[in-house]
Amino acid sequence: MAPDDRRRMIVRAVLPLVVEHGRAVTSAQIARAAGIGEGTIFRVFQDKDQLVDACVVAALDPAEALEMIGEIPAELPLEKRLAEAAEALRAHLQRIGAVMAATMKGGQRAEELRNRRAPTGDSRRESFEAMQRAVRELFVPDAERLRLPVDKAASLFLSLLFTHSRPVPGTPTTDEMIDVFLHGSVRK
Template sequence: MIIRTTLPLVAEFGAKVTTAQVARAAGIAEGTIFRVFADKDELLTACMSEALQPDAVHADIAAISLDAPLADRLVEATETLSAYVTRIGTITGALHATGFRPGDPSTSEAPAPDESTSDTPTPGQSTSDEPTSDAPTARPAPPPGGRERAMMGTIAALAELFEPEVAAGTLRRSPTELATALFGMLTVLHRPGLPGPPSATDLVDLFLYGAVTREEKS
């Protein structure tokens, strides 16, 4: 609950978000946050890890029907991935823009002496001492290589969408090569400073049919 509540606040305020703001939004006493996280630095790092988690994205891609036309499958997957990439960019961009770096003690906000022990909530706040649902998922930093594993998992999920074409023998490249190319196009086009990315439909059309008209290609 704490991480889910904090994510939109991080998107708005970056590392300048306060634990008091988080507590008010979550409806809990501020000291409850510090029963789950050692300090604000650890909370923000957990938010970064949560933003990077691709499990829900992979599940959504796996749920796409292989009976649909290839273009429709890829458009649906691209829309899902675009939302994921945008979420990552929003959270990490807001944190970096406000000076947050995981492990930097200057960004930590440890509890004041009366915060971690106070059980006096503001109206509407919970006084429960039970661990929140965030406790098992709170982690001090993303594991080494986590971003690479997430990327490879995403490419593998995309590659599965080409299985009907593999069976039909209509692919010019391997599913992994095609998935890597599509994922690469999508992530590059979402980089800050570039014009707004094309729609999922336009991106898939470019991916499948290239830069010239089909008549010219033939």
């Protein structure tokens, strides 16, 4: 297996362990989860911190969610397309939150990460723009029905979804949010 492929395979296998154990995950746990020997880990990663950092980077990458959104059939009703997109993006946001929370708990490495410069605005903007493009395509088949241009509808939907990703008591369900987004909250 090529080194980059092995790195991706290890990161994918270790992400759930990082969520569960944070930086306290052991190399033995990593090896078992990835189905490899402990020595293989350190032929691919300099140390465990580098592997955990790679897990954080993987968690931030929206590619998997974007792929899922791209596979949503255009012939589904708009409400269903948006619900599927919401679930894909919510899973992505929850994974980010879980990995970040687990890796930032206590310890010297967490303090180091807190003091490190935050990711550039460019990478966050690029990620948001990729999500916006993917969600935009969900609106295109219904563009004639919309009161807003598809770009604005996609941005507004993402904004609602992002605020909806941290539910508090009484937070509407995804279906309720989509219904209000599409039909408003005032009776006709």
